[in-house]
Amino acid sequence: MTAQHPGADPGDGRGGKPGGAPGAGLGLGLGEDAPERTDEPAGALAGERRGRSAARLRAAIVAVAVALLVACPVWGGSGVRATLVLFSYYAALAVMWNRLAGYAGLVTFGQQLFIGVGGYTLAIACERFGVGVWPAFALTAVVCGVLAVPVGALTFRLKGGYFAVGSWLVSEVFRLLFGNSDYLGNASGLFIRQARSVDPWVVYYVAIALLVGMVALVVTALRSRLGLALMAIRDAEDAAASLGVHVWRVKLIAFVVAGAGTALAAALLTVQTPFIQPDAAFSIQWSAAASFMVVVGGLGTVEGPLLGAAVYVVLQQQLGGNGAVHLIVLGAVSVIMMLVEPRGIAGLFRDRLGWTLFPVARRPPRR
Amino acid sequence: MQLFETLFNGFLLGGLYGVIGLGLSITFGTMRVVQLAHGDLIVLAAYFLVTVLVPTGIPVLLAAAMVVPALFAVGWGLQRFVIQPSLGRGVLPPLIVTFGISTVLQNVLLLQATADARTLHSSLASAGVHIGGITVAAVRLVDFAVALLCLGLLLLLLGRTALGRALRATSDDPDTARLMGINPRRMYAAAAAIAAATGGVAGVLLAATSTFYPATGSEMLLIAFEVVVVGGLGSLTGTFLGGILLAMSQLLGARLFGPSYALVTGHLVVLVVLVFRPEGLLPRTAP
Numbered sequence: 001m002t003a004q005h006p007g008a009d010p011g012d013g014r015g016g017k018p019g020g021a022p023g024a025g026l027g028l029g030l031g032e033d034a035p036e037r038t039d040e041p042a043g044a045l046a047g048e049r050r051g052r053s054a055a056r057l058r059a060a061i062v063a064v065a066v067a068l069l070v071a072c073p074v075w076g077g078s079g080v081r082a083t084l085v086l087f088s089y090y091a092a093l094a095v096m097w098n099r100l101a102g103y104a105g106l107v108t109f110g111q112q113l114f115i116g117v118g119g120y121t122l123a124i125a126c127e128r129f130g131v132g133v134w135p136a137f138a139l140t141a142v143v144c145g146v147l148a149v150p151v152g153a154l155t156f157r158l159k160g161g162y163f164a165v166g167s168w169l170v171s172e173v174f175r176l177l178f179g180n181s182d183y184l185g186n187a188s189g190l191f192i193r194q195a196r197s198v199d200p201w202v203v204y205y206v207a208i209a210l211l212v213g214m215v216a217l218v219v220t221a222l223r224s225r226l227g228l229a230l231m232a233i234r235d236a237e238d239a240a241a242s243l244g245v246h247v248w249r250v251k252l253i254a255f256v257v258a259g260a261g262t263a264l265a266a267a268l269l270t271v272q273t274p275f276i277q278p279d280a281a282f283s284i285q286w287s288a289a290a291s292f293m294v295v296v297g298g299l300g301t302v303e304g305p306l307l308g309a310a311v312y313v314v315l316q317q318q319l320g321g322n323g324a325v326h327l328i329v330l331g332a333v334s335v336i337m338m339l340v341e342p343r344g345i346a347g348l349f350r351d352r353l354g355w356t357l358f359p360v361a362r363r364p365p366r367r
Numbered sequence: 368m369q370l371f372e373t374l375f376n377g378f379l380l381g382g383l384y385g386v387i388g389l390g391l392s393i394t395f396g397t398m399r400v401v402q403l404a405h406g407d408l409i410v411l412a413a414y415f416l417v418t419v420l421v422p423t424g425i426p427v428l429l430a431a432a433m434v435v436p437a438l439f440a441v442g443w444g445l446q447r448f449v450i451q452p453s454l455g456r457g458v459l460p461p462l463i464v465t466f467g468i469s470t471v472l473q474n475v476l477l478l479q480a481t482a483d484a485r486t487l488h489s490s491l492a493s494a495g496v497h498i499g500g501i502t503v504a505a506v507r508l509v510d511f512a513v514a515l516l517c518l519g520l521l522l523l524l525l526g527r528t529a530l531g532r533a534l535r536a537t538s539d540d541p542d543t544a545r546l547m548g549i550n551p552r553r554m555y556a557a558a559a560a561i562a563a564a565t566g567g568v569a570g571v572l573l574a575a576t577s578t579f580y581p582a583t584g585s586e587m588l589l590i591a592f593e594v595v596v597v598g599g600l601g602s603l604t605g606t607f608l609g610g611i612l613l614a615m616s617q618l619l620g621a622r623l624f625g626p627s628y629a630l631v632t633g634h635l636v637v638l639v640v641l642v643f644r645p646e647g648l649l650p651r652t653a654p
Contacts, residue, residue: 107459
């Protein structure tokens with residue numbers, strides 16, 4: 001069992017040892033599609049059986065969680081509702097960041113571009129054109145998805161760390177231009193009057209739907225050809241290209257989806273707030289939050305960003321708002337986590353106990 | 368004539384921008400790591416000078432000279448104990464680690480020194496020099512001279528010394544360098560320390576030239592990034608030229624569209640360079 005070899009690379013340990021059939025851990029995470037299974041017909045059959053029951057258990061856990069969220073008015077008050085909206089928002093942000101960094105190998109510190117432009121799209125549509133709140137909400141995904149195409153085309157010219165900072169630079173351009181615009185209310189931004197009359201429970205259900213939709217999208221996408229192509233690029237870009245993966249296009253699709261998804265999350269928060277200011281909307285702190293959640297939760301796993309978002313929201317409520325202490329803790333924990341346990345909480349569960357909730361996860365490359 | 372004055376001031380300010388970019392260029396050049404905390408190291412140096420050293424009554428020049436070895440030590444320590452353990456596992460870990468250091472530094476400065484604007488008060492800051500009909504801030508002449516000196520020393524260090532040769536060898540091929548008896552970890556620590564020391568120089572010049580806040584660290588990182596990208600990855604001279612182009616664009620933007628457009632004009636020029644010349648002005652030839 002991998003649990004007995006904390007120091008060993010769990011990836012090797014599983015396939016290499018006799019009797020180390022996949023999922024020999026605690027019998028929950030058997031669904032991981034480990035190719036070693038085919039070497040051993042008997043083990044494979046057993047694995048299939050256990051895999052099926054594990055899949056049922058996983059489906060049950062997810063169903064209960066979703067049912068609890070949907071039934072929130074029954075068991076929770078406005079305090080719970082506010083916390084869960086905040087959780088959904090941060091989780092959506094983290095899921096999208098993870099989709100880029102954990103699956104497409106696109107580490108970025110510029111997703112606040114889509115938070116800002118998404119929020120402003122909603123504000124402009126509502127305040128300047130009189131569009132209803134929810135049509136405007138849907139519009140933000142379209143606008144940011146389209147915006148992601150030229151931004152991606154430009155920033156993909158930079159590699160690795162320079163891409164990360166290059167996307168931040170683009171976001172700065174928008175922050176400065178929006179902050180200088182009379183039409184957008186300069187540095188004081190815009191207030192969305194219509195949004196005051198929106199029922200908070202509607203916001204809540206949109207938030208839950210958004211989160212569930214995003215997780216479902218990520219799980220389906222990762223099980224598709226495109227998902228395989230993404231992970232191939234993340235693990236070895238040149239090798240993927242030589243096998244016929246259209247690297248640039250696959251990355252751009254991921255970037256567009258993440259841009260649109262991030263914009264929806266941001267638009268939702270803007271409906272709830274309901275105002276937007278350039279310095280807050282385009283703040284680098286969103287990237288600090290997103291990377292913290294994904295690193296702590298587990299990079300390249302589906303449940304990781306959800307765990308990370310839960311940790312983040314709890315921390316935020318304990319440490320009070322977005323003060324300096326809060327950010328120091330975020331930064332320090334990210335550094336320590338990256339050095340001590342780079343697989344995050346979800347990776348720890350999966351590798352030590354063989355436990356995973358959404359079996360599409362693949363580890364980030366070690367070495 | 369006014370336009371020429373703007374451009375000449377931009378040219379001089381470009382020296383400072385070049386120094387800001389040198390550190391990023393060195394760390395990336397040796398270990399392929401984008402040091403996201405470099406801007407905050409610069410601001411840390413400026414705070415160290417203005418809020419710690421100068422109030423003790425040490426002569427300003429001596430205090431400024433003390434900042435550089437202090438930053439050298441900080442850079443070495445960070446590399447040795449925090450950044451080095453994150454290397455060798457792909458692009459993400461060093462980015463998360465250096466970004467985390469950046470967040471921590473910036474907010475510790477915010478707690479310790481508040482968000483008030485600081486600057487090094489000296490007679491140099493307000494003095495102007497008249498050269499052939501145009502007025503130039505004296506401090507910018509000093510910036511440029513120090514920047515040239517800094518670049519010259521680094522080129523000598525990398526090009527003419529045993530340490531420089533070892534650094535370049537590690538940059539080209541760490542495994543082969545190891546076979547030749549070079550310890551790549553020590554080379555990385557040396558490179559990080561030298562990079563942070565250039566950040567110390569940049570911090571002193573920043574303090575003497577303008578006001579700064581804890582959040583200036585992010586601005587410095589973006590300037591460093593722009594300067595390096597425009598100049599061409601891996602070329603120190605290119606970094607310097609990139610600084611000049613960026614500073615000229617910013618001051619020209621401020622002159623043409625108003626002071627609040629300085630930064631954004633600089634950013635846009637960099638993006639245009641990225642569109643038409645993604646390899647930068649002076650890309651290093653293939654290794």
